[in-house]
Amino acid sequence: NAGVTQTPKFRVLKTGQSMTLLCAQDMNHEYMYWYRQDPGMGLRLIHYSVGEGTTAKGEVPDGYNVSRLKKQNFLLGLESAAPSQTSVYFCASSPTGGYQPQHFGDGTRLSIL
Amino acid sequence: AQRVTQPEKLLSVFKGAPVELKCNYSYSGSPELFWYVQYSRQRLQLLLRHISRESIKGFTADLNKGETSFHLKKPFAQEEDSAMYYCAPHQGAQKLVFGQGTRLTINP
Numbered sequence: 001n002a003g004v005t006q007t008p009k010f011r012v013l014k015t016g017q018s019m020t021l022l023c024a025q026d027m028n029h030e031y032m033y034w035y036r037q038d039p040g041m042g043l044r045l046i047h048y049s050v051g052e053g054t055t056a057k058g059e060v061p062d063g064y065n066v067s068r069l070k071k072q073n074f075l076l077g078l079e080s081a082a083p084s085q086t087s088v089y090f091c092a093s094s095p096t097g098g099y100q101p102q103h104f105g106d107g108t109r110l111s112i113l
Numbered sequence: 114a115q116r117v118t119q120p121e122k123l124l125s126v127f128k129g130a131p132v133e134l135k136c137n138y139s140y141s142g143s144p145e146l147f148w149y150v151q152y153s154r155q156r157l158q159l160l161l162r163h164i165s166r167e168s169i170k171g172f173t174a175d176l177n178k179g180e181t182s183f184h185l186k187k188p189f190a191q192e193e194d195s196a197m198y199y200c201a202p203h204q205g206a207q208k209l210v211f212g213q214g215t216r217l218t219i220n221p
Binding site: 004033035040041042043044045048058059090092097099100101102104105106107 | 119158162211213
């Protein structure tokens with residue numbers, strides 16, 4: 001099993017461009033999460049989903065949108081990329097809520113010029 | 114508000130020396146406490162969780178509810194322990210907070 005798979009692994013965008021990051025998990029987990037990792041700030045939760053068709057805001061949701069149309073997929077969208085969104089993005093999943101450990105993808109390194 | 118503090122951003126010790134990575138948290142209720150580790154060029158992964166009371170790769174973590182701390186310890190550091198370590202109390206999907214992380218370097 002692949003676990004949690006993120007695509008793409010790297011991407012460079014120009015300010016104002018849009019893109020979608022894809023996260024796929026094959027563990028039949030209910031909960032999925034998107035984080036960003038910045039130097040000195042650890043992991044910060046952007047959005048999360050507690051099941052197919054649901055999404056909710058995390059700590060730093062501004063500038064991002066998400067969708068969970070299928071249980072196994074969680075998409076993170078940037079409608080109009082800004083340099084402040086340059087970061088490493090991690091997707092994670094867990095069987096149920098916060099008392100369960102999370103399984104992480106390899107990350108997507110995104111640079112906005 | 115939920116808060117997690119890992120006071121050391123960088124920690125460097127010699128091989129064979131004891132290691133302690135500090136974690137202090139401020140949470141309402143009773144969160145479940147985890148330590149995650151990220152080795153070079155690998156994905157973030159669970160190291161250990163408090164409820165399991167287990168030792169993983171020689172690491173243990175003691176929960177001190179009075180001090181609200183969950184420090185990670187290992188009596189004898191090994192070079193392969195060099196990594197980024199994150200403390201993470203979890204309490205429901207809306208209360209997920211990771212510490213800023215401590216980069217541990219083990220010198221030969």
